[in-house]
Amino acid sequence: MTTARDDILNRIRRANGGIDRKNAPTSHPVPARALGDHAVLVGRFIDMAREAAAGISRVNHRSDIPMAISAFLAAENLAGEIRISPDPRLETLPWESAPDLSVSAGRARADDPVSVTPAFAGIAETGTLMVHSGPDTPNTLHFLPETHIALLSTEAIVGGYEDAWARLRARFERLPRSVTLITGPSRSSDIERKVQIGVHGPRRLHIVLIDGEEI
Amino acid sequence: MRSTSDRFPENAARALGDPTLRAALSRLQQDTRVGRPAILDRLPEFNAIRDAASDIRTHGLDHLDVHLEIFERNVQENGGHVHWCRTGDDACAAIHEICRARGAKLIVKGKSMVSEEIALNDYLLAQDLEVVETDLGEYILQLRGETPSHVVMPAIHLTQDGVSQTFRDHHDDLDAGRDLDEARNLTDEARDKLRGKFLAADIGITGANFLVAETGTAVIVTNEGNGDLTQTLPPVHIVLASIEKIIPTITDALSLIRVLARSATGQEITCYTTFATGPRRDGDLDGPEEFHVVLLDNGRADLLGGEFRDILRCIRCGACQSVCPVYGAIGGHAYGWVYGGPIGAVLTPAFIGLEGARDLPEASSLCGACADVCPVKIPIPDLLRRWRRRSHGQKLSPPRARWGLALWAWFASRPELYRPAARIAMAILHWAGGRQGRLHRLPFARGWTVSRDFPAPEGGTFMDQWRAK
Ligand code: SF4
Numbered sequence: 001m002t003t004a005r006d007d008i009l010n011r012i013r014r015a016n017g018g019i020d021r022k023n024a025p026t027s028h029p030v031p032a033r034a035l036g037d038h039a040v041l042v043g044r045f046i047d048m049a050r051e052a053a054a055g056i057s058r059v060n061h062r063s064d065i066p067m068a069i070s071a072f073l074a075a076e077n078l079a080g081e082i083r084i085s086p087d088p089r090l091e092t093l094p095w096e097s098a099p100d101l102s103v104s105a106g107r108a109r110a111d112d113p114v115s116v117t118p119a120f121a122g123i124a125e126t127g128t129l130m131v132h133s134g135p136d137t138p139n140t141l142h143f144l145p146e147t148h149i150a151l152l153s154t155e156a157i158v159g160g161y162e163d164a165w166a167r168l169r170a171r172f173e174r175l176p177r178s179v180t181l182i183t184g185p186s187r188s189s190d191i192e193r194k195v196q197i198g199v200h201g202p203r204r205l206h207i208v209l210i211d212g213e214e215i
Numbered sequence: 216m217r218s219t220s221d222r223f224p225e226n227a228a229r230a231l232g233d234p235t236l237r238a239a240l241s242r243l244q245q246d247t248r249v250g251r252p253a254i255l256d257r258l259p260e261f262n263a264i265r266d267a268a269s270d271i272r273t274h275g276l277d278h279l280d281v282h283l284e285i286f287e288r289n290v291q292e293n294g295g296h297v298h299w300c301r302t303g304d305d306a307c308a309a310i311h312e313i314c315r316a317r318g319a320k321l322i323v324k325g326k327s328m329v330s331e332e333i334a335l336n337d338y339l340l341a342q343d344l345e346v347v348e349t350d351l352g353e354y355i356l357q358l359r360g361e362t363p364s365h366v367v368m369p370a371i372h373l374t375q376d377g378v379s380q381t382f383r384d385h386h387d388d389l390d391a392g393r394d395l396d397e398a399r400n401l402t403d404e405a406r407d408k409l410r411g412k413f414l415a416a417d418i419g420i421t422g423a424n425f426l427v428a429e430t431g432t433a434v435i436v437t438n439e440g441n442g443d444l445t446q447t448l449p450p451v452h453i454v455l456a457s458i459e460k461i462i463p464t465i466t467d468a469l470s471l472i473r474v475l476a477r478s479a480t481g482q483e484i485t486c487y488t489t490f491a492t493g494p495r496r497d498g499d500l501d502g503p504e505e506f507h508v509v510l511l512d513n514g515r516a517d518l519l520g521g522e523f524r525d526i527l528r529c530i531r532c533g534a535c536q537s538v539c540p541v542y543g544a545i546g547g548h549a550y551g552w553v554y555g556g557p558i559g560a561v562l563t564p565a566f567i568g569l570e571g572a573r574d575l576p577e578a579s580s581l582c583g584a585c586a587d588v589c590p591v592k593i594p595i596p597d598l599l600r601r602w603r604r605r606s607h608g609q610k611l612s613p614p615r616a617r618w619g620l621a622l623w624a625w626f627a628s629r630p631e632l633y634r635p636a637a638r639i640a641m642a643i644l645h646w647a648g649g650r651q652g653r654l655h656r657l658p659f660a661r662g663w664t665v666s667r668d669f670p671a672p673e674g675g676t677f678m679d680q681w682r683a684k
Contacts, residue, residue, distance in 0.1 A: 004300060006511075011520070016277060022273050028469070029470075031258055086500070107500040133496075134499065135498035138500040140447055140500075140501045142443070144444065160421040160469075162469055176492075178502065182487060185486070187438050190370050199351060201443065201486065209539045
């Protein structure tokens with residue numbers, strides 16, 4: 001008896017047998033807005049991310065991150081309880097400089113209201129963040145809490161999606177289990193095409209942009 | 216899913232007589248975010264990218280066997296499992312077996328048109344499993360016992376009032392006096408209801424927009440975050456996808472992503488585009504322990520060998536539905552099977568047989584709006600003509616139905632004529648469907664002739680009254 005696998009593959013081979021098979025496309029056009037010098041791309045990233053309803057704060061040094069988070073949460077009337085990625089870069093931030101924050105690290109739990117994670121890259125083309133799963137960057141932090149705060153160095157801003165993937169390939173020998181392109185907070189237009197921001201994923205996406213310095 | 220495509224004229228007439236449906240569909244027509252001009256305005260390179268997208272799909276299909284094998288090997292190397300399924304029943308059984316092996320009780324689902332195609336929910340419910348749709352639109356439809364009427368806007372046939380009523384009827388544990396007058400409140404209520412389901416689920420089932428051969432990756436493109444919770448929280452992630460979803464490379468996926476959301480909803484990109492490759496890795500604190508891909512053929516390998524091969528390029532963006540004047544007049548359900556609109560008029564005869572769906576390819580004016588907007592350049596009107604030729608060759612459609620439906624579609628495609636001539640158009644539809652003699656017996660017929668919906672002598676057509684309101 002042929003297996004379902006062999007049967008399906010055989011029928012495909014038969015169907016494709018007589019045709020003139022097309023070669024892979026020679027080009028994958030990239031839009032002009034994904035190109036430009038770095039300063040232009042940073043500006044475009046900010047504009048596009050805001051258009052997608054993400055918030056942005058800018059800081060000059062990584063040591064300013066806790067205060068920026070604290071200020072954002074206060075402005076939104078949110079409590080300072082944050083769950084951070086168990087990433088040494090985040091764990092070593094000077095959290096004591098923002099005493100109103102209570103910080104714990106790990107995967108997201110059901111009731112964690114705010115997550116703080118690194119973003120692997122920022123993509124100017126559409127104001128998109130690239131995040132990935134891994135021991136230091138549990139994936140639940142990207143989706144479960146109501147508020148997601150992403151830390152992004154301007155150095156990690158690139159033009160197009162392809163550029164972010166090139167960065168990922170250069171950084172990891174093996175493709176991370178899960179890679180997500182995030183553009184703004186979650187939304188739905190399922191009821192009469194009216195956009196509602198905040199559905200099952202985060203209601204708020206806030207990006208803390210660190211100028212010229214790594215996270 | 217059982218089909219009512221053989222009763223298209225009656226379905227269409229009933230749809231035209233449903234004022235709530237007309238009001239709901241008008242939201243889509245007024246949505247200036249969808250459609251080619253809005254896209255080009257923001258992305259002048261769109262047409263070049265669309266050419267590439269079409270070539271990527273063609274190339275992928277031309278080498279589908281090779282890419283499927285590479286995909287399978289890569290999924291396995293990453294610790295996942297691939298289940299090959301010839302039919303919908305095979306796929307349902309494969310999924311049931313995965314659930315059984317885990318002792319699963321609760322399943323959460325992301326949006327998947329393939330699962331509609333194989334009636335997966337009915338199958339799993341019959342095995343005493345709880346299945347919960349988590350996409351907002353799909354959740355509403357599940358409560359109502361309805362099917363999606365559009366491939367990316369499943370509940371486009373409903374008004375907000377209808378959704379409020381559904382929530383009042385089904386969420387009867389909540390305060391009956393609560394305010395459900397805003398879409399915001401409805402969205403929040405659904406979020407609250409589903410949170411616990413995500414956290415308690417044993418299995419998460421998603422579809423896939425693409426399967427990437429070079430990495431063994433399943434790609435989903437979503438807005439609500441439900442797809443990501445579905446594939447991140449439960450201990451098992453099952454991807455249900457049909458074989459033609461295979462594309463060779465990640466770079467190919469990126470080109471397709473540039474055209475998909477723009478065509479589907481007019482967004483530049485959706486909120487979340489996730490590339491999932493296998494189960495949780497060593498050291499990971501979350502993510503599924505098991506990763507399964509259920510690969511479904513269900514007739515596609517045979518379609519590949521015939522004159523409808525081009526339809527397999529489809530990336531289910533729904534643009535052809537959104538721009539189609541006939542779809543805009545009657546919605547997706549009238550087409551009688553899983554896929555409505557132009558894509559449905561091509562796919563339905565292929566899946567359920569031309570015999571039971573012969574009216575669908577006739578009910579088009581071949582205006583070409585669908586082909587213009589299709590991001591992978593599928594020549595839909597040509598494919599509809601091919602079905603017509605077959606149907607006429609086999610003498611399946613009596614000339615009366617054939618001409619009647621074509622004439623009706625011609626009217627429906629011209630709003631400036633359709634409204635003044637709605638009665639003529641209705642009469643044509645009536646006449647075209649007359650071969651079954653069922654039109655007269657339907658309740659809608661009373662509705663149209665007696666009630667305010669179609670007060671023939673004194674008040675003009677429904678559209679007239681509706682505009683006057
Ligand atoms: S046929 Fe083209 S326009 Fe229609 S759903 Fe498929 S890809 Fe989109």
